[in-house]
Amino acid sequence: xxxxxxxxxxxxxxxxxxxxxxxxxxxxxxxxxxxxxxxxxxxxxxxxxxxxxxxxxxxxxxxxxxxxxxxxxxxxxxxxxxxxxxxxxxxxxxxxxxxxxxxxxxxxxxxxxxxxxxxxxxxxxxxxxxxxxxxxxxxxxxxxxxxxxxxxxxxxxxxxxxxxxxxxxxxxxxxxxxxxxxxxxxxxxxxxxxxxxxxxxxxxxxxxxxxxxxxxxxxxxxxxxxxxxxxxxxxxxxxxxxxxxxxxxxxxxxxxxxxxxx
Amino acid sequence: xxxxxxxxxxxxxxxxxxxxxxxxxxxxxxxxxxxxxxxxxxxxxxxxxxxxxxxxxxxxxxxxxxxxxxxxxxxxxxxxxxxxxxxxxxxxxxxxxxxxxxxxxxxxxxxxxxxxxxxxxxxxxxxxxxxxxxxxxxxxxxxxxxxxxxxxxxxxxxxxxxxxxxxxxxxxxxxxxxxxxxxxxxxxxxxxxxxxxxxxxxxxxxxxxxxxxxxxxxxxxxxxxxxxxxxxxxxxxxxxxxxxxxxxxxxxxxxxx
Ligand SMILES: Nc1ncnc2c1ncn2[C@@H]1O[C@H](COP(=O)(O)OP(=O)(O)OP(=O)(O)O)[C@@H](O)[C@H]1O
Ligand SMILES: [Mg+2]
Numbered sequence: 001x002x003x004x005x006x007x008x009x010x011x012x013x014x015x016x017x018x019x020x021x022x023x024x025x026x027x028x029x030x031x032x033x034x035x036x037x038x039x040x041x042x043x044x045x046x047x048x049x050x051x052x053x054x055x056x057x058x059x060x061x062x063x064x065x066x067x068x069x070x071x072x073x074x075x076x077x078x079x080x081x082x083x084x085x086x087x088x089x090x091x092x093x094x095x096x097x098x099x100x101x102x103x104x105x106x107x108x109x110x111x112x113x114x115x116x117x118x119x120x121x122x123x124x125x126x127x128x129x130x131x132x133x134x135x136x137x138x139x140x141x142x143x144x145x146x147x148x149x150x151x152x153x154x155x156x157x158x159x160x161x162x163x164x165x166x167x168x169x170x171x172x173x174x175x176x177x178x179x180x181x182x183x184x185x186x187x188x189x190x191x192x193x194x195x196x197x198x199x200x201x202x203x204x205x206x207x208x209x210x211x212x213x214x215x216x217x218x219x220x221x222x223x224x225x226x227x228x229x230x231x232x233x234x235x236x237x238x239x240x241x242x243x244x245x246x247x248x249x250x251x252x253x254x255x256x257x258x259x260x261x262x
Numbered sequence: 263x264x265x266x267x268x269x270x271x272x273x274x275x276x277x278x279x280x281x282x283x284x285x286x287x288x289x290x291x292x293x294x295x296x297x298x299x300x301x302x303x304x305x306x307x308x309x310x311x312x313x314x315x316x317x318x319x320x321x322x323x324x325x326x327x328x329x330x331x332x333x334x335x336x337x338x339x340x341x342x343x344x345x346x347x348x349x350x351x352x353x354x355x356x357x358x359x360x361x362x363x364x365x366x367x368x369x370x371x372x373x374x375x376x377x378x379x380x381x382x383x384x385x386x387x388x389x390x391x392x393x394x395x396x397x398x399x400x401x402x403x404x405x406x407x408x409x410x411x412x413x414x415x416x417x418x419x420x421x422x423x424x425x426x427x428x429x430x431x432x433x434x435x436x437x438x439x440x441x442x443x444x445x446x447x448x449x450x451x452x453x454x455x456x457x458x459x460x461x462x463x464x465x466x467x468x469x470x471x472x473x474x475x476x477x478x479x480x481x482x483x484x485x486x487x488x489x490x491x492x493x494x495x496x497x498x499x500x501x502x503x504x505x506x507x508x509x510x511x512x513x514x515x516x517x518x519x
Contacts, residue, residue, distance in 0.1 A: 085409040100417035133512040
């Protein structure tokens with residue numbers, strides 16, 4: 001369960017004040033897969049960092065599992081956009097996955113088991129002893145996802161995790177995330193700038209407006225639960241929903257000052 | 263084939279220079295510039311096992327202890343300063359002041375304060391070698407990737423686990439750079455401190471030979487110091503390769519792109 005109430009965030013420093021998030025309110029019920037889309041610079045990363053307890057809000061409140069977030073909440077995992085920089089290059093794949101478990105004081109055998117299971121779930125059963133830099137970008141992002149799963153979070157936040165991989169890998173990873181979500185039953189908030197991806201993945205798409213950021217649209221994606229790159233994307237309902245999100249984004253992107261129709 | 267090529271490149275020039283020295287100095291009549299062959303002769307006669315025990319090992323002992331202490335202090339202080347802004351602003355002026363002293367100047371002062379024993383020499387080595395380690399460590403700690411820090415925070419990786427797996431490892435390439443710069447400094451300071459304040463040790467012995475006009479013996483001592491320098495830097499490289507394997511692998515991978 002995730003709740004965001006009147007969240008407002010201003011960056012103030014180096015003589016510059018930037019309102020990154022204007023006034024955001026929404027909540028994601030337990031076990032839901034929600035996607036967040038919005039124009040570049042509208043504060044998606046900021047929102048995620050506040051939710052993850054990595055950044056204090058200026059005002060407003062974020063609650064994870066009914067607890068106000070003041071520090072990184074336990075039971076919440078983040079997959080960062082910069083997968084290449086979020087894995088420890090001096091640790092092998094298995095050690096990368098096990099480190100958060102070690103920090104929890106988990107016994108060695110249990111750690112091994114969870115890591116093995118998580119790596120198998122992302123299709124990396126035979127890459128345990130590789131270093132991250134020996135893997136392709138897509139594989140590195142899989143390791144980051146495996147690390148998140150092994151942590152057994154109740155809430156998983158992902159910030160444009162596939163922005164830097166090629167189209168084919170991206171499709172595979174999208175299906176991977178869906179299967180992980182189904183298998184582990186986490187509450188998932190997935191940030192992306194790709195409208196197709198948002199509609200394909202989520203049960204719900206939250207469209208953010210340009211700064212000052214508010215929720216511009218909150219759309220339920222009533223596509224069947226079984227999704228498939230070919231059939232789902234060819235579904236007329238998919239096209240329709242995508243069109244709706246697209247139209248909305250175009251509208252919020254156009255700044256009112258630049259001669260928008262009155 | 264490639265190994266052979268590399269080996270030739272590695273030792274080719276030194277061999278050439280030694281050969282030039284050997285033949286250039288052969289049959290030298292100059293008292294202060296004896297032939298290399300007579301130096302080598304003197305080497306065999308001078309540096310006996312007994313001599314090693316009495317003169318070389320004490321020097322090496324001070325060198326190693328001083329150097330390791332300097333690395334330890336440099337890394338510890340560097341982590342503190344690089345992590346906490348308050349420690350940084352507190353210590354920075356003092357450190358800038360201390361750094362301005364050339365370490366050999368400290369030898370007479372240190373002799374006055376703590377005699378001519380091991381402690382004085384080790385102190386001088388530590389004082390001289392700590393700076394490159396300290397400055398590089400600070401830089402390494404401060405230059406760490408924010409994404410990794412965020413990863414640690416959100417996964418609850420704190421305390422000693424964080425120190426071991428994030429702070430020290432992320433700074434380790436810079437720490438090793440500092441330690442590499444400090445190594446020749448340590449040898450220099452060992453010799454200087456022994457020349458100024460000792461009744462045994464390598465620096466002391468070389469100086470004694472020079473004062474006693476035992477010129478080939480003096481040269482053999484200089485040669486021995488050079489060999490010690492080479493051996494230590496080879497050992498350092500071995501250590502570096504095992505500690506920074508990930509770093510070199512990562513960089514090699516990036517270059518291939
Ligand atoms: N550390 C910071 N200091 C000051 N301003 C910042 C900082 N981080 C972000 N901003 C500003 O806040 C606004 C929102 O940034 P944010 O990174 O959250 O956007 P985003 O929606 O994630 O963009 P993108 O889709 O390009 O990733 C931007 O105007 C940005 O310039
Ligand atoms: Mg972003």
